[in-house]
Amino acid sequence: MNIVSVLFVGVGGDGIITASNIVAQACMLAGYDVKKSEIHGMSQRGGSVSASVRFGDKVYSPTDKLGSVKYMLATEKIEMLRWVRYLNRGSVVVVNDRIVPIIGQTIDEDRIDNMVEQVQTKTLVKRKFLVDSEKLGNPRLSNTIMLGVLSNFLEIDEKYFHDAIDLILPEKLRTINQSAFSYGKNLIYDNTSGE
Amino acid sequence: MGLKIIKKILSGNQAISIGAYKGNARFASGYPGTPSSEILEHFKNYPNVIAQWAPNEKAGLEAALGASIAGVRSFATMKHVGLNVAADPLMTASYTGVNAGFVVVSADDPGMHSSQNEQDNRRYAKFAKVPLIEPSDPYEAMAFMQYAFVVSEKFDTPVILRSTTRISHSLGVVQFDPRTLDNEKELSLAKDFKKYVMIPANAIERHRVVIDRLAKLKEFSNQTPINKLEKGKTDFGIVTSSMAYNYVKELIPDANIFKVGFSYPMPGDKIREFAKDLNRVIVVEELEPFMEEELKIAGIEVEGKKYFPENGEFNLDIVEEGLKKAGVIRERATTVYFDGFELPKRPPALCPGCPHRPIFDILHSRKDVFITGDIGCYTLGCLPPLSAMHTTVCMGASISMGVGASKVQKEDKVVAIIGDSTFFHTGIQPLIDARINGANLTVIILDNRITAMTGGQPDPGSGFTLKGEEVNPIRIYELAKAIGIERVFEIDQYDYKATKELINREIDTDALSVIIPTRPCVLAPKRIKDRPLVVIPDKCVGCKRCLRIACPAIDFKNNKAIIDEFLCTGCEVCKNVCPVEGAIVHKEEK
Secondary structure: OOOEEEEEEEEOOOOHHHHHHHHHHHHHHOOOEEEEEEOOHHHHOOOEEEEEEEEEOOOOOOOOOOOOEEEEEEOOHHHHHHOHHHEEEEEEEEEEOOOOOOOOOOOOHHHHHHHHHHOOOOEEEEEOHHHHHHHOOOOOOHHHHHHHHHHOOOOOOHHHHHHHHHHHOOHHHHHHHHHHHHHHHHHHHHOOOOO | OOOOOEEEEEEHHHHHHHHHHHOOOOEEEEOOOOOOOHHHHHHOOOOOOEEEEOOOHHHHHHHHHHHHHOOOOEEEEEEHHHHHHOHHHHHHHHHHOOOOOEEEEEEEOOOOOOOOOOOOOHHHHHHHOOOEEOOOOHHHHHHHHHHHHHHHHHHOOOEEEEEEHHHHOEEEEEEEOOOOOOOOOOOOOOOOHHHHOOOHHHHHHHHHHHHHHHHHHHHHHHHOOOEEEEOOOOOEEEEEEHHHHHHHHHHOOOOEEEEEOEEEOOOHHHHHHHHOOOOEEEEEOOOOOHHHHHHHHOOOOOEOOOOOOOOOOOOHHHHHHHHHHOOOOOOOOOOOOOOOOOOOOOOOOOOOOOOOHHHHHHHHOOOOEEEEOOOOHHHHHHOOOOOOOOEOOOOOHHHHHHHHHHHHOOOOEEEEEEEHHHHHHHOHHHHHHHHHOOOOEEEEEEOOOOEOOOOOEOOOOOOEOOOOOEOOOOOHHHHHHHHOOOEEEEEOOOOHHHHHHHHHHHHOOOOOEEEEEOOOOOOOOOOOOOOOEEEOOOOOOOOOHHHHHOOOOEEEEOOEEEEOOOOOOOOOHHHHHOOOOOOEEEOOOO
16 A cells, blocks of 8 residues: 555644554554654744654555645644645545744734635645634543544554554543543544545 | 574664673663664563663673673763763773673764764774674674674674664664573673773783784684675675665676774784785774775775765765776666756744753843754754754853853853753763853753763663663752852743743853753653643734744744644643733634
């Protein structure tokens, strides 16, 4: 099979590394070869961060080619827009409908939303996942809910995601993240925006 | 009992630590530096190993060399620029050779994700006449690290294992047998005057040994299985190594590839053989034309850097573009479907509550100072709106450059700013320089008692070690006093007013002074979060003074400042700079 890419983008501290580790683990459990790339260091201090998970029969490069990313999970809208050159018409994008302020910049959210609308991919799920997260009783579940949404499109059996969550997350966070994942998985059926 | 094979997703750095353990390394030292830091953090968890942070890479490399001569396989880890600091012992360790296997891990940073330059440390292997091994993914990182110890003992030489950011911080599936290699022979402490005491008489002899060894290594490079031909169908051939190999494999799966894993000395004979039936041979390597030059010296006709950049990190698109320029692929497969947008950049920033913030806010208000900076989180103080740093060169350079700048001109007062870990690394001798040569300098040592930028590794002032053992910390105050500096002050920089008075007073005093702000890092060893602050909208006059401290927790909407209470740690720097009494207050406790 051809290599499939899942690109995670966001802001340092957003949990990009953990979310991408869960997907990479699920891919391996599903029997694929997988490579993942991430950048630590300076970017952790609130800068733009990205991580890429690529899976298939045999994967060499851990990073993507322009226009080749099939799936994107963006924890923030500006960061989603920063990486659009990697997307194509067939891409599936799940983006958290939020903006993280940038020091020294005044951001016009309408202008950003307008740009997001210009990104006409096959599927684009833009939603305030923080609201969902708070509904589940913890403001830090947005990424796992988004993973649940994304899992509907990925050719990876759901059970591998659940196993991956158990393997990657510390014990006290497992149950709540399993529920958050299932919540996201079911969410897509009443949110088909962009399809 | 059946053989247990472990299958895991590992980062290159985790894999290097596993390879070291499997290679029977039992001593490791180094200094944290992106992208190398996690190697020792993983290695320390193995049973019966000694793993420790040294104050700098030179001390780390020397400690590992000492362990090797004492009969224990050992290694030292560092980022590329760290090997500059450790170059002194490396050059002569090449002469002494080793007793037990000894490996120097250099993690380079093409693209400068977190570095001040992107030097290619493969050059050090040639400079020091030692073998160079380059893995291309986490599996090889593990296997080659183990192998490096064997090579080191077989040829009585230090070995450089070179990783890059994209290898150290990429993850891949690794299957391995967790058993460790046995040492081939029992080793004990070696006392060998002619081999390990590098006085000229002995070193003259040893240099001959090194030259003979290099000839043998050249032969070995043609035999080792990690230099290998991957037969393809193309009429051209590609010589490649490290991360670049992966890009070539993905872009031209059926290419004739010579994959180099042992890249110094280069396997000249084997590549000459490889080139024989091919129309042309193209070298695809990140950064310097290192292999290209070696092959050309060997009289092999190759092309390389005329198609590929010598700067920056490679990726699929850059390599594809180069291969197209070289004419070995016709068209680029890439299509860009969505043009990029004009977007505000999101540079990294000091964390909310970071104790460095008030210092830079105070320095920013002085227009008559020249500020020599250093390497650490606090380098971010150079960015607007704090904009309070005029030089950053390398670890420890702040104080010494400040010495020079303060000696030759009087118009601007000179302030040197350095973190505690960087001070212990290479700041102490410059401070001695300042004292003994009578520099009129204000040295600010930001003592957050951790190596913060690289993820919170302990330093000599932290009070604990890499393995988490408690230790009596070294106090910078006492050290500065012991050097004989009279004006040494500790201050809690969250007392903004007192800190500002002290800094201004010392800048305006014609003497060497050392100011040590003592607030700990907000992230490590533990997260610090006090009661958050809020802006009272009716009192906020919209002057934006609080925005000038560059705090990620402060935003500005509808002409008023607002504070994100999830991000705010309650440090009160904004409250201290706010001109309106009572506009910023602590959130009421519920």
